[in-house]
Amino acid sequence: MPRRSSLDKLEPAVRDALVARIESDRYTIAELLDWLRSEHGVESISRSAMGRLVARVNRRRQAVKLMSEALAEDGNAGNDEAVELMLQLAQLRLREARIIERLRELGVG
Secondary structure: OOOOOHHHHOOHHHHHHHHHHHHHOOOOHHHHHHHHHHHHOOOOOOHHHHHHHHHHHHHHHHHHHHHHHHHHHOOOHHHOHHHHHHHHHHHHHHHHHHHHHHHHHOOOO
């Protein structure tokens, strides 16, 4: 069984803020590591661990995008209310993470 990533050991609020920063697509891996060090005192995260997390978040975001495009192209799938609601929920979660990150940048919360 693989050992736990150092990123999995982060406090949930810090991890959520980190994922929101990744999803904003405005930061490099170096900037994300610097932010963790300067704002949260986290020194134990390697560049490769951060790169894996960035890749995982980007794959998830790409999957949501592809699903959105596929549903938009397929008129029959768009009529399925359950599929439409799941799609909306996935998009809402991405927007929520971005909003939370922006609020933190503004000093609220």
